[in-house]
Each structure stands twice: as structure tokens, then as C-alpha cells.
Amino acid sequence: MQPKELLALAEEFGNPLYVYDAATIEQQYNRLTSAFSKVENLRINYAMKALSNITILKLLKKCGSGLDTVSFQEVQLGLHAGFSPEKIIFTPNGVSFEEIEEVAKLGVQINIDNLSVLEHFGAKYPKVPVCIRINPHVMAGGNSNISVGHIDSKFGISVHQMPHLLRIVENTGMHINGIHMHTGSDILDIEVFLYAAEILFDAAKNFKELDFLDFGSGFKVPYKKGDIETNIEELGKKLSKRFLAFEKEYGRTLTLAFEPGKFLVSEAGFFLAKVNVVKQTTSTVFAGIDSGFNHLIRPMFYGSQHAIENISNPKGKERFYTVVGYICETDTFANNRQISEIKEGDILSFRNSGAYCFSMASNYNSRFKPAEVLWKDGKGHLISKRETFEDLIKNQVEIEI
Structure with missing residues (x-):
């Protein structure tokens, strides 16, 4: 947007004022989908905690996006904005079991990052499909406040706890339909992200009825001229190739999912x-x-x-x-x-x-x-x-x- 356009908006609506350019949001969404155009089933779930205005949600819905939510209230907002339950994933951390139950009743995809919660949920709702959030123990970002895939993070089930996780799944008979990771924002080196992706691929081999692999997001955007940003096009080329190879190895078609927030808005x-x-x-x-x-x-x-x-x-x-x-x-x-x-x-x-x-x-x-x-x-x-x-x-x- 041009300074004169912004000045006119400040004059019309007063200040302080937040202004969002719809064309930029649409451009970023299309840039991401284009980077992964070789993947047959691609799903973008907008991380709505970044900006949850209902009109912004509707704009992204029109683009074809789903939603990544972290609270019951975000789920409610998403439904209010017109998203169907199957287009929403719920990835909480440290919430009450009752909140997870309330979301599950709405038909929203549940993503669990805690062994005790997984066992409790599997014992009570063995037929409800569940995604598992893995902590790959990879530091992919440059800011410790927003990097969430490292060893000291409160997020995710440690990849080293896989034997315990598999025992819970076997004992409860629960259906695991997705596996997820999120390294956090400010991915500086796509090779590190691809390394973390390999950990997710290896973990996925333990589950025979997966529908999707969710690689989270954390793509870095430039904040000033010449600033480092995640090379989405290169990442799309390299990860798409690896994902398609994994699909063949796995023996069934899968959905590749992402949860960008900052990248889109x-x-x-x-x-x-x-x-x-x-x-x-x-x-x-x-x-x-x-x-x-x-x-x-x-x-x-x-x-x-x-x-x-x-x-x-x-x-x-x-x-x-x-x-x-x-x-x-x-x-x-x-x-x-x-x-x-x-x-x-x-x-x-x-x-x-x-x-x-x-x-x-x-x-x-x-x-x-x-x-x-x-x-x-x-x-x-x-x-x-x-x-x-x-x-x-x-x-x-x-x-x-």
C-alpha cells in the first residue's frame, strides 16, 4: 500500500489504526500453494492466533484455507466464520481435558501433544480419529521465545517417547489418522526444517492408517529490506519431492498439511x-x-x-x-x-x-x-x-x- 492510501485511511477512520491489505494475504496464500503444486493433496490451515478477525478468516476461507486453532473459543470463531468442522484442527497445549472433549464433540480434528492426555482420550474415545504432535527436538528458528520444537519445549511428545506412545495406541485401540510437528517461527535454514521433516517421516512409519502429515509452519518473513526470509519456493521443491517419495513408500495417498500464520498475514x-x-x-x-x-x-x-x-x-x-x-x-x-x-x-x-x-x-x-x-x-x-x-x-x- 502507498503512503497516500494509508494517510487517507488514518484520516477516515482515526488512529491508532490497524490496516490489512487483502491482496497481500491472497498473494501469500497463492505463493505457498504454488510452491507445493506438485503435491496432489495439499492443505493449508491458517494459524488464526496470528490474527483472528472474522473478516480475515472469511477471506482465507475464500482462498481455500482451513484453520489451525488452539482454544475452544478459536474453534467457535472459526465455525462462526463459516468453516466446517472437518476444515479445522485443534492443537492445544496444557488445556483441560474437558476443553478437548468439547471440541471433539463438534467434529473437529483433535491433535494431542501429551502422553497422559493421549491415554485418557484413547481410553474414553477410541473411535475418534486423533493426530499426534511430535517434538522432533530441532531448533529451526532464531528466536527462543517462538521456537517450540527444541528439547526444552513444553510442546509435543518427544520423538524419543515413541515406544511409550505406541504402547498407549495399542492398549487403547485408538485410531491415529495424522502426525504433526511444529518447530516454531523464524525458520532460517530450510535444511534444518528438512532434517526435522525426516524425523516426522520416520515417526509416521509406525502408524498404518494415516491420512495426513502436518509439518506445522514457522516460515520467516522479511521485516526490513534485505532481511532473511524462508525460501518457500526451494522448500516446496525439496519437501514435495521427499513427500511424494514417502507416499510411494507408505503405500497410500496422504495429505501434506501446513499451519502458517505469520507467513500469510x-x-x-x-x-x-x-x-x-x-x-x-x-x-x-x-x-x-x-x-x-x-x-x-x-x-x-x-x-x-x-x-x-x-x-x-x-x-x-x-x-x-x-x-x-x-x-x-x-x-x-x-x-x-x-x-x-x-x-x-x-x-x-x-x-x-x-x-x-x-x-x-x-x-x-x-x-x-x-x-x-x-x-x-x-x-x-x-x-x-x-x-x-x-x-x-x-x-x-x-x-x-
């Missing part, structure tokens, strides 16, 4: 905020915006670096700024960053704000959550309203003191 997102103050100290020039980590927590939480553009002055002379928010504790979006000269009232645009941004927003400091807009066919469509004071207090129960 990150680059489609822009977060727009107005500069309230420009403050010069003895060592730093601060640009203080009308937002904080209550709206965009990733820089503080993950150390992520979102590219920031002054769309009010995109071609101005660059100066160094530290961009901060209005929260009453340190909330720094960027340190000593080169940005076109900023003045009070300018609108800053934060790139790559489609994934894990609005979905992690809060009402900290009793601030309202921003509105969300979908840019589609050259027009901005409001897809969630800006919160009001009534939204802040609607669930509070006032009592006489």
Missing part, C-alpha cells in the same frame, strides 16, 4: 499511529506516539524490529529517532532508528503488523483497542470498531461499598 498489516510529541534530551530525540505496548507489544515482548515509515513525510531528510509510546513504563518501539524527519501530528506506519499485533493488544492503562480496516479493491472497509468507554466497563459489576 504479517506483511499485509500496517499499524498507523500519530506523533504526539517530539522531545529532545541531552542524548536522544524521542518521537512519542498515541499508542504503546498495549496496542503493539511485539517490540517489547519479542524484541522484534518493525520497519517504521513517516508516511506524512516519506521523502524527507532522514534523522535518528527513538520511537516510544504513551504507557507509563518503558515502551520503546525503536531505538536510534533512521526515519524521515518527524514533526508533531505526523502519522507513522509500522510495517509487518498483520501477525500477533492486534491479537495481542490489551486495555492496559484503560486505553481503548484500535479499529481494524481491510483494504480491498481500492477501498477501506471497517472490520472492527474502535473501542469506547462503554466497552471498558460492560463486563464490570458495580456493587455498593
